[in-house]
């Protein structure tokens with residue numbers, strides 16, 4: 001589970017024990033004893049909290065690929081490997097100097113009125129032309145191309161940072177990418193007059209972590225509205241008037257009579273980490289897949305030297321999900337062959353922004369569009385057996401199938417939608433925003449009291465470890481549900497995805 005503060009706070013209540021669920025003939029139910037050894041290994045101190053690009057990564061990916069291979073799963077990464085490399089870049093806060101000149105006269109722009117980051121450790125841009133690109137939006141399906149009308153090669157592009165609330169309007173990040181592809185060496189967003197710039201600066205001091213690669217200009221960032229107004233004025237232009245002259249989507253880029261010099265230095269750290277990807281071949285041979293996933297990574301050594309326990313072991317978050325995935329793969333690999341292929345994905349870098357899942361969604365190892373359903377497993381071991389099944393995300397078609405499958409196992413369905421609070425904090429979100437239908441289904445999200453007790457307790461701390469008190473009865477029941485769900489989603493007669 002990726003971090004975000006949840007404001008709910010409620011006491012942990014005792015819950016009634018329920019009868020064990022029934023399972024269909026064929027798949028033996030997954031038990032707590034099946035799950036336990038995986039959690040004991042993955043959450044042991046030897047794995048050092050499974051932080052990407054640490055020794056714990058290799059231990060973890062080796063463990064998972066061996067466990068999957070032993071259960072009849074084949075590697076499905078590039079070149080027959082279990083590993084799909086994911087390139088990550090971390091950038092600190094940039095330090096910058098800028099120089100703006102119009103008609104041979106320097107226009108003063110205070111350093112504090114800008115936040116700039118360089119793509120590489122240093123960006124030096126000398127006397128570049130400056131172009132105002134409106135929002136810098138390109139939306140071919142709507143006939144919008146605000147970059148038309150100017151040459152961006154070698155230019156500093158100024159754009160309005162906030163986009164209008166229009167469906168499908170490109171994000172600032174997407175507009176930066178489009179401008180970089182058009183040749184811009186820097187893209188600077190002008191923040192709205194009502195956005196306190198001190199807040200923007202504060203947000204930027206945290207630095208940023210992202211997938212590496214893709215088009216980026218040498219430098220990018222934001223400038224305050226007031227500083228941008230002054231800059232335009234210094235060049236003999238009126239920012240507001242220019243917007244009024246070309247309202248809305250009709251805007252065409254305008255060159256400003258300004259040259260810009262920009263020098264930015266940023267601490268940049270690049271590294272590669274890995275998703276683990278496997279496949280169980282289906283009998284249908286239609287090229288369609290069902291994806292079962294969970295994140296293997298956790299937050300690593302999380303306390304300073306000298307602390308009594310320095311390792312955040314991540315037993316619940318998410319060794320429990322890995323144990324579930326491995327044992328579910330075992331049942332699917334050993335029992336009746338599923339019809340559609342089953343892909344097994346253990347993602348990296350979930351804790352720093354769902355980055356492994358995002359990379360996979362952009363680079364699925366199968367043709368895009370052939371993954372008919374994905375089920376994510378995260379934070380599976382906090383509840384006893386007998387909890388209702390809560391669902392997060394999923395299309396109406398998926399939820400209908402999941403409801404039938406859960407009921408068939410004797411499980412009740414959660415009546416409220418509280419679990420949706422977590423929708424954006426789990427890997428399925430990265431899949432959904434890239435067009436892959438994804439859901440979670442299980443008991444660990446159906447009682448907010450249990451979940452909040454965990455989030456306010458051991459979550460992301462040294463106490464999330466493989467102690468004897470780990471509650472695995474509910475996790476086992478949910479793992480059995482996952483096997484049945486995978487079989488149903490893999491059966492074309494039981495499930496067809498919504499038309500896309």
Ligand SMILES: [Zn+2]
Nearest residue numbers: 001002317351
């Ligand atoms: Zn987490």
